[in-house]
Amino acid sequence: MAPGKISYILSLFCAFSSIHRANAISGGKCIDALLPVNVTAQNTQLKVSAPRNQQELTDIITRLTSETSNVTAEVTGPPVTNKATYKIWTRLCVPTSQDISKTVQLAIHGTNFDSSYWTFGGDGSKYNYVESSLKAGHVEGSWANEDERQGTGKSDKPDGITEVQTATDFEIAAELVKYLRTKPGGNEFNRVVGIGHSFGSAQLVDLLQKYGNILDATILTGFTAYLGGGLLTAFATDGWNIASAQNPKRFGSLPSTYIVTEGIVNVQQHFFRYGGYDSAVLEAVEATKATATLGEILTPLGGPALNYTNPVLVVTGDKDYGFCGGNCYQMVNGVNLVESTKRIFPGVTSFSTYIPANTGHGLNLHLSAPETFSKIQEWISRL
Template sequence: MMFALLPLLPFFTVLGSVCLTTAVSNGNCFDTVLPISITANNVELKLSAPRNQQELTDIWTRATSLTSNVTAEIIGGPVTNKATYKIWTQLCVPSKPDAAKTVEFAVHGVGFDHTYWNFGGPGSKYNYVEAALKAGHAILIYDRLGTGQSDKPDGISKLQFPTELEIASELVKYLRAKPRGNQFNQVVGIGHSYGSVTLLSLVGKYGNVLDAAILTGFTAGGGLGLTAFAAVGWTIAAQQNPKRFGSLPTSYMTTEGISNSQSFFFRYGNYETAVLQAAEATKATATLGELFTGAANPALNYTNPVFIVTGDKDYPFCGGNCYQKINGANLVDASKVVFPAVPESKFSTFIPAETGHGNNLHLSAPEAYGEIQGWIAQL
């Protein structure tokens, strides 16, 4: 069932990077560019960078057809990707840590960079980083490979899901190795969408490397996302916004416009227009390589707590209705199937009302943050 090792001291030495310290409410944040060395099991993709928008549109028209076999056609054999990438990170440490000395490891999804987690900046009700700090938790946010201030390698052969997975694995090791002298006793992963799939794959491959996992914007019914991906209107990023993305190759894509972003991420009536506009103005890219290789198997050997938080109107993961049933359970509760070794007592869900895929950008965000922080407090 699919849904869509290095010596520590040299690895954690930050060479040639700039560290910026910023005081924030309830703590301090440290911006650092980390050189992350990985060996990943990528695959050969029998796909060339599109020569124009018509070719890209055709790729996605075929890929989102109900009887599509594009993935089977283009995925070839294994290819090792051994490389070092510069990854922008921000570690925020609370003024008053909780007793467990918890650090949250936050992985954003497609269409965003790290700003998904501190959206709106200081004092914003959408700022998840501030919610974590207020609860006494440190939190690491970062720009996934290909986004924000992190490296942007070839979007087909290099920037693939297995590479993203290994980068996440190394960042968890970083948090276990007293970054900036901070001893963390509990590492809690929190992901959104593609970031949630990354965490599922992380614990699927490496077991209990996280003390707990929170998956937002996620269900195991990923096949329902075909219509949502068709609605994205994937556009060559360099053509859609030459000022921001003009230097990127044509394998880097973004949504066509604000209406597409609304359809994919938002539930009309439960967001502020200014938030939709800000999300559109700051949107990030995705690549053909990461989307065509972004699948995960069940986490057979992971036994630690899991909390899934997905809006009831999530379009890509629920087809717009997360309360539809699979074997008598709604799609969110039914996602227990990908965590077969997690006891029922350690598996929880929360479904924010009238909320689309971009949980953090809805008026329901403070309620969801409260549920998440309350759940972590009970670990």
């Protein structure tokens, strides 16, 4: 990266209101806040009730992931407006010296991990996207932690069927992007780069489908446009449980519309590639996993981003189980599955990919993480 050309990374939902606390970090300061975010989203009326027990939830998951499933069509009703204000926990890390390019990364994680995802692990040089960016030598500022999106962590946990749906998720992101253009807190950002992981990447595609070039560049990690059976299989192997029953200590206050993966075996199957990670990392991920909702899994994600033309980078592990069926080098129309994602961005001319080796769905949880982080930073520096 050119001298002085430093990228920020800004947590999703950051900078709307009062600060709760500030924490020192090498190269800067992180600011935590629980912030109110106003949204108006076109959610979907779902003709489904909260599961009364685990058997009812298991039946929903089984039918949803069956090859001839029609459960989504069965439960989907007309659009319904969700107008609400949600308190979202955020962390913004500001470097000691502001970058010249004034680039901000907007990070969105997936459905099974909380704010630890982008900054997981005590060894910052290995697993921590924030810390490793500083230690790489081409960044002179600090990086922010990932957000705890709606329904997870310290953020509000509204109705898991009627409110926490994909439309509300990406509308919150849209409101933040617009806000970042208004010099929040006196911070001027000339470029907003979206970076998502898994479900978070799919949310970014939704965002771009509706709002076109709302982002100056987009990074999709743990994602492809593959429509094969791998995604359904991986989703089924998560062994979804009612969260309050699976871990009463952590999730006991949540209604049965909040769900979580069964156990460490399920997490390994979906997120890890054996031999490419430290076992302690797998154990820690199981201990800190977060929830999803029925509203999120029953509301479909968007299709092609026809009106988006800015740069795209797709970074997905070669052994990603969900988005590649365990082999991202499968060929579709002459290209591998990661490269085939270009088809949902027909207007994009600057399209790049990177496929880290011996890496499963959880990119930053593998031993390949340092090289992966470096590749992402190099791509941002060339924008």
